[in-house]
Amino acid sequence: MAFELPKLNYAYNALEPHIDARTMEIHHSKHHQAYVANLNNAVTGTDLEKLSLEQLMAGISKYPAAVRNNGGGHYNHSLFWEIMTPGADARPSGEVAAAIEKELGGFDKFKADFIQAGATRFGSGWAWLCVKADGTLSVCSTPNQDNPLMDISDCKGQPILGMDVWEHAYYLNYQNRRPDYMNAFFNVINWKKVNELYLKYKKQ
Numbered sequence: 001m002a003f004e005l006p007k008l009n010y011a012y013n014a015l016e017p018h019i020d021a022r023t024m025e026i027h028h029s030k031h032h033q034a035y036v037a038n039l040n041n042a043v044t045g046t047d048l049e050k051l052s053l054e055q056l057m058a059g060i061s062k063y064p065a066a067v068r069n070n071g072g073g074h075y076n077h078s079l080f081w082e083i084m085t086p087g088a089d090a091r092p093s094g095e096v097a098a099a100i101e102k103e104l105g106g107f108d109k110f111k112a113d114f115i116q117a118g119a120t121r122f123g124s125g126w127a128w129l130c131v132k133a134d135g136t137l138s139v140c141s142t143p144n145q146d147n148p149l150m151d152i153s154d155c156k157g158q159p160i161l162g163m164d165v166w167e168h169a170y171y172l173n174y175q176n177r178r179p180d181y182m183n184a185f186f187n188v189i190n191w192k193k194v195n196e197l198y199l200k201y202k203k204q
């Protein structure tokens with residue numbers, strides 16, 4: 001079963017003015033599409049084609065770099081599109097909001113720490129909010145297309161929110177101003193979806 005580019009639940013221009021339509025279109029239809037195509041090329045005809053994306057992530061240290069880079073790229077972007085929405089709430093609600101309050105020092109501290117994780121990731125990578133194995137939340141970042149599901153990651157957990165800090169995610173609209181993009185990202189976070197993912201993975 002070949003991997004496929006997921007459809008977005010909203011139009012390319014739906015996240016404007018925070019994320020512009022051209023960036024969204026290129027990011028989804030070119031960058032993400034390329035990760036999907038390259039992942040399929042890397043696994044087709046090998047034993048790996050029987051594995052799910054999550055299974056690939058869990059054993060990534062054993063697989064070729066093309067699987068790590070493109071499998072990570074496919075996983076990360078699939079989550080990224082889901083945790084953004086037009087008409088986003090400014091702040092989290094529900095149980096994830098309570099957990100952010102209790103475990104991460106409150107929303108303002110979480111936001112500062114999350115943006116700091118993205119700002120201090122040199123070059124390309126991602127900032128994450130994860131549910132760790134013990135069920136508590138953590139904020140961390142990974143380089144390139146790595147993610148917290150990968151066995152090689154020094155930041156491990158189940159990601160429930162991810163922010164792409166590759167230049168391709170913001171350069172057309174924000175040029176080199178990564179902090180402006182990261183602050184704008186907080187205007188499009190689908191907190192209902194993040195809470196849904198929190199409830200799903202906290203139970204495991």
Ligand code: MN3
Binds near residue numbers: 027031077166169
């Ligand atoms: Mn990207």
